[in-house]
Amino acid sequence: MGHFLYARQFLLLAGFSVLLAVATRLRLLTDLIVCFAVYGALHAGSLVFTLRARQPAWRSCLFILGAAALSVTVLHVGMFGGRFSGSLSANIAIYAVLGISAVTGAVAYGILIRLFGIYALTPLWLAVVSLACLLATYVAFFTLTHSHSLGRWWLAVWWWYAFSGGLWYCDRRQNAMPIAAPGENRGAVR
Secondary structure, three states: OOOEOHHHHHHHHHHHHHHHHHHHHOOOOOOHHHHHHHHHHHHHHHHHOOEOOOOOHHHHHHHHHHHHHHHHHHHHHHHHHHHOOOOOOHHHHHHHHHHHHHHHHHHHHHHHHHHOOOOOOOHHHHHHHHHHHHHHHHHHHHHHHHOOOOOOHHHHHHHHHHHHHHHHHHHHHHHHOOOOOOOOOOOOOO
């Protein structure tokens, strides 16, 4: 059995995606920092509301606030990285900054999830989830450059689905592994 109710989680993410699309069209989320805080809080909320093992409300609220703050921090790291990528060509610079931000955000978020006792991602599984977030961010940015009807929320939504999809994949792989004999590492991939 997995750590989350994944069908419910992906339905929540779909609903949040529609909410962000509408909010963007209505120009309700214009401040970049507020947007990223909302992106982090919404995904963290989807985790909290679909967790099989419930946590105290204060702990869940603190996790959501931590995820929002982390999302804003990653935004600032990306903006800081953008200033130092001036020697690269424009296309390489934007993809490098987006990639570093996506991976940094995934690793930091995975650590936050582990610290709050929500899911104990191993370093290998964290690398898998981070790679999924990196690839999803690149796909989202590529489609965003070719479609002017989408907003920056599109990047967050793809990242959400990659992170949650990575959790689902890791959960399934971890639960499919046989019980390890004494002295064997159950989390090792062969």
